[in-house]
Amino acid sequence: MRLKLVSLLIILSGLSACSTTEKPTKNSDSINSSANALQNQATSADAIYKLALNRTGADKIQLLYSARDAAISEQSWPLLENICNELEQTPSVDKIQNRLYIAYAQKQQNKNDQALVILQSLDGQLKQPEHFAWHQYLTASIYASQNFPKRAAPYFFRASETANKNSIEIPTLQQTLWNNLTKLSSYALERFNRGSVIQQGWVNLALYHQVYANSGVELDQAINNWRRRYPGHPATAILPEQDETLTDLAPVNIERLVVLIPQSGANQRLGDALKAGVLAALDNQNISETLFLDENLTTEELTAQFTELNPDFVIGPLLKANIDKLAQAKTLIDTPTLHLNTFDGERLSLQHYFFALNPEHEVQQALEHFLAKGYQKPMLLAPNNANGQRLIDYFNIQWQRYSETKPEVGFYNDNKDMPNTITNLLEVDKSKQRIKTVKSLFRQEVESETRSRSDIDAIYILGDAVETRLIKPYLDVNVSTFAQRIPLYASSKSHSKQIDRTDKGDLEGLYFTELPWMLNSQIKQHNLRNQYNTLWPENADISQRLFAMAYDSVSVLSDIRQLSIMPGNKFTGLSGKLSVNTSGHIERTLDWAQYKNRRIKAVQLETKQPVPLFMQSANEANSTQTFN
Incomplete structure (x- = not known):
């Protein structure tokens, strides 16, 4: 009883x-x-x-x-x-x-x-x-x-x-x-x-x-x-516990690996970056045979190839449309697969995993830092397009799980629209109007200084590298000089190794999340970075990030089963600390960095798992209750 x-x-x-x-x-x-x-x-x-x-x-x-x-x-x-x-x-x-x-x-x-x-x-x-x-x-x-x-x-x-x-x-x-x-x-x-x-x-x-x-x-x-x-x-x-060998935790044994990437068409450049990352990672793996297939082949052609090759594991495809077509045909249903993108449909197998450089991971990380710091009223700035709307919606939905306040949100249509968006959000335009009204009451000169609103305690920029460099100075001049400086944050989109070669000054003080691979001081594989810079000194930022992602895709394979069964375990890679959630998606924790004195400096910012509102209420209620 x-x-x-x-x-x-x-x-x-x-x-x-x-x-x-x-x-x-x-x-x-x-x-x-x-x-x-x-x-x-x-x-x-x-x-x-x-x-x-x-x-x-x-x-x-x-x-x-x-x-x-x-x-x-x-x-x-x-x-x-x-x-x-x-x-x-x-x-x-x-x-x-x-x-x-x-x-x-x-x-x-x-x-x-x-x-x-x-x-x-x-x-x-x-x-x-x-x-x-x-x-x-x-x-x-x-x-x-x-x-x-x-x-x-x-x-x-x-x-x-x-x-x-x-x-x-x-x-x-x-x-x-x-x-x-x-x-x-x-x-x-x-x-x-x-x-x-x-x-x-x-x-x-x-x-x-x-x-x-x-x-x-x-x-x-x-x-x-x-x-x-x-x-x-x-x-x-x-099920009864297995005392002998824990088959669930046994590393995946891979003799033959098949990699599906774009090798033709408009995305071939992305495929080249992925292939370079895979080849670099294979130097450290015990995989006997690796074959590359063009993911743009027809479903029938790919099905025939898989039947003939019978791979132990598949990496790819990269493009969502190609993931969808293989899912509909159930081509890979019995083959362990690490797709290189997210998947919106029903997961076909618990041996299927999904790895993407998902910007939502960074938004979640920033949100958790804001909550850990006790920020009550963050302000978000994003381009008025589909990606900007999606990330703002994601932040709002997640924020409402943990806080009763609503963040301030501003969308800008183009570079010319940025000043108006910022002054309206910070209510500097209202301060200027008040100053104008006061001056109209006096004939002599009136000393004045605009005030910005004081309830905003953090600003998060979701623009690209060019947009961030335009937004930052507008924020600097529109926040009251006598007010406490509002900390500024951004995602990895704000960081460009190519632009940073000549221009870091405008971003002084800005915090941002980034892949360790893109922060030279944060990676242990210095020889790999030096070789990469020698071979591809002019490679675009997206190519560098895809290289890191592909490198990690190969490196994580032997641990992926353990990561999926034991949530909370992390794999340290070039693209961040990786974990696998219960739906098979790889989640990333990136590094924090800050622009300081015209240099990029790695920093440690407080982040912890936030407590949802319903748990906050339950915890507060339980702390006041006595049980017989």
Whole structure:
């Protein structure tokens, strides 16, 4: 009974993490102290609840939270439902999370029809992945408890996919999903053997257990094959641990490598840069044979080549259109592959990975630094084009997960538009108008100086190298001379080795993220850099970055399986510190540098994993609650 209660508390603590209540006000300490003092007078969930009903404002909310947790501990489901209904009347409470609690309380009372009505009413409102995962899990659990395993299965699959993709912890999800699959016939399982790679992994594992149920040796062999095909799959949690060799963590053995890059057409120059990086990296690898294919060949031609060559691993293609065409034909579905771009479709295999010089990685890194520094109001400047809009949208969406403030955003159409954009954002134009008004009131000369707004605490430039060099001086002259200097940041697009040869002065003080390969002081492979500079002294910045990316693509292959199974591990490469997320995409952490005294200096800037708003609220609430 004790073990069951502990498990229940673990489950519902995950649901509590979905809270998005408002942050406490400046008087939160006194409010929490008051709520705690009142709570100490009560010894049960019902007593705390009754105390809450006689209070108002933040005191009432804190007591209701405490009553809710106490009701869960006591497994008082009717009371939990009443408490949540009371909380629902409070404007600052997350309605979605609270209704999920009500549905859970009703499910525990066998009010399954009522619980399903609530869950169905939330369709279309589940914007946060945490809400969606728990919604799908609760719906599946209700159907499973009523012995409708086929109806429950799609909800379980979606819960598992969302939890896996977003690193959401639902402690009993995998085991409950597996128990549900064991109730399905092989015919029903075959009908579910489609969709995402997560869903197919679950179904194939269940089919193996049915087909080889009476043959332990064949079942072990089938499960080992399953592990190799689905490394890092969430179903691994329900498999017995392997004490001998951990096949999941074994390095990839590559005898024959095939590299797909553009070797014809408009992007051949990019292919040449990639090929140079691959060849440079092969000097340090134990790969017997490497073959280069033109990714612009037809699907039929490439399929025939792969059938004949039977590679152990494939790197490429580079172009999204060519990744799409091979995905549609399922040409590489059974071949471990590291694509050299992102992929928007459904991942076909857990042996497929995606590596791109994705600017969103840098935006995320800058955002995490801003939050670590406690910046409240960053200002973003970007070109008014598709790329600028995309990066600003990405920053805004991510920022809203961690902060209640909104960043200031400015788009410029061209070089001539930059001054107006900056003066409007900093409200210098309003200061000038005020000065003009004051001067009109006096005949004698009035000394004046424009003021810029004081709430902006960081500026992030998302322009290219030329644009950044034009923007920086405008910012220097439009920020009040008597105001604290606003720190300026930029992405790697602001840095050009070619332009920097003759012009660094205009960027004094600017911080920016960059590949270690592009910062000579940050790489250990000095001989490689010297050889590169000798062979290609005039190479464009994009060619240099693609060289580094291709070099890392080969170098990371032996570790890529371990990186995908053990999130948080990093590989140090020319293009940054690399890790693999649960969707198979390689994420990069770049180096920070600063323009200082007409030189580029490597710097260490504070960065840490930010706490989402719903977790901030949960942490603050938990810190004020006492449990019986």
